[in-house]
Amino acid sequence: MFNSAEKWDIYSGPRRLDGTFEFEHVALHELGHPLGLKHSTASDAMMRAFVSDTNTLQADDIAGIASICGGGEAVQATVANIYGVSLVAPENSKLSGQNNSRNLSGSLSGGDNQLDSGSLDLYQYTFENDSTVDIQLKSQAFDPFLYLARVSATKAAVAGSTFTDDNSGSGNNARINESIQAGTYWLGVSSTSGNATGNYDVSIISNTNNPSSSFESYTSIYGVDVLANPNPSISGSLGLADFKFNEKFLDLVQIETVVSSKVRIDLSSSAFDTSLLLVAVNSDQSLGSLSLQNDDNGSGTNSVIETTLPPGTYWLGVTSFAPDETGDYNIAISLVLP
Ligand SMILES: [Zn+2]
Numbered sequence: 001m002f003n004s005a006e007k008w009d010i011y012s013g014p015r016r017l018d019g020t021f022e023f024e025h026v027a028l029h030e031l032g033h034p035l036g037l038k039h040s041t042a043s044d045a046m047m048r049a050f051v052s053d054t055n056t057l058q059a060d061d062i063a064g065i066a067s068i069c070g071g072g073e074a075v076q077a078t079v080a081n082i083y084g085v086s087l088v089a090p091e092n093s094k095l096s097g098q099n100n101s102r103n104l105s106g107s108l109s110g111g112d113n114q115l116d117s118g119s120l121d122l123y124q125y126t127f128e129n130d131s132t133v134d135i136q137l138k139s140q141a142f143d144p145f146l147y148l149a150r151v152s153a154t155k156a157a158v159a160g161s162t163f164t165d166d167n168s169g170s171g172n173n174a175r176i177n178e179s180i181q182a183g184t185y186w187l188g189v190s191s192t193s194g195n196a197t198g199n200y201d202v203s204i205i206s207n208t209n210n211p212s213s214s215f216e217s218y219t220s221i222y223g224v225d226v227l228a229n230p231n232p233s234i235s236g237s238l239g240l241a242d243f244k245f246n247e248k249f250l251d252l253v254q255i256e257t258v259v260s261s262k263v264r265i266d267l268s269s270s271a272f273d274t275s276l277l278l279v280a281v282n283s284d285q286s287l288g289s290l291s292l293q294n295d296d297n298g299s300g301t302n303s304v305i306e307t308t309l310p311p312g313t314y315w316l317g318v319t320s321f322a323p324d325e326t327g328d329y330n331i332a333i334s335l336v337l338p
Pocket residue numbers: 029030033039048049
């Protein structure tokens with residue numbers, strides 16, 4: 001029922017400021033409630049508590065209903081990677097805390113990526129803490145095979161962190177129930193027979209083992225803590241407690257390459273003018289011959305270094321252009337494909 005004491009009309013464009021409600025806008029919002037959506041704090045969502053200029057479903061609304069209904073998880077990006085396999089990065093791909101669940105549905109088809117002459121779908125998830133995960137892959141169309149592999153910043157599998165399963169689930173279904181280290185993982189859906197096709201469902205449940213557990217770090221011989229974080233994307237913050245170098249705060253992140261790799265490293269911050277360092281490190285932590293620095297090659301005051309790294313260990317230094325700056329930053333490492 002629509003309140004006849006209000007003024008109603010049907011129109012497009014921004015809301016009228018004379019108090020006339022737009023019928024479709026209000027209907028779309030109110031229909032969200034019986035479907036299970038509460039009000040959202042996202043500023044542009046249809047489900048925000050107050051009428052806005054938005055008249056169509058927004059990403060926040062879609063993610064909300066997808067999490068209620070299961071399946072069809074919103075996809076943020078599909079990216080090619082070095083193995084020639086395209087990878088799906090679901091929108092809600094970061095998991096931390098207790099009782100996280102994610103559900104996704106898909107279909108293996110002949111047009112998929114091929115691995116060992118079988119179709120393969122790949123999804124990327126990041127577990128922000130050491131976690132126990134229970135991943136179930138079910139299909140009535142084929143005998144499913146499940147992969148879970150931790151990947152480094154340079155998209156290499158991390159030793160000791162690859163899991164596979166064929167029949168640990170009910171019937172022929174696959175299930176991986178393991179304690180895993182914090183990190184970014186590729187979840188692979190495949191089948192035991194080469195050319196199997198058909199629909200499948202994946203459910204992921206994760207529980208953080210220890211909220212303070214995260215990526216490994218150690219104190220270097222220079223007194224600076226080094227985050228040994230091989231994830232493709234890293235969030236951090238320059239703060240007053242950080243090591244200070246030339247009047248500027250400094251965070252160090254260690255990455256490793258197994259094969260010679262052309263990498264692009266983006267450092268961005270909306271809080272400070274970033275400066276990015278990349279140095280080769282020897283096994284005794286003395287610095288090697290490769291040493292690069294960039295201030296503003298990215299958009300605005302962000303930094304980018306693109307270079308070919310021979311196999312080895314490297315430190316990324318995050319610092320600011322001006323003294324004493326603090327704030328949040330993000331590092332994204334991507335491989336530049338030949
Ligand atoms: Zn409402």
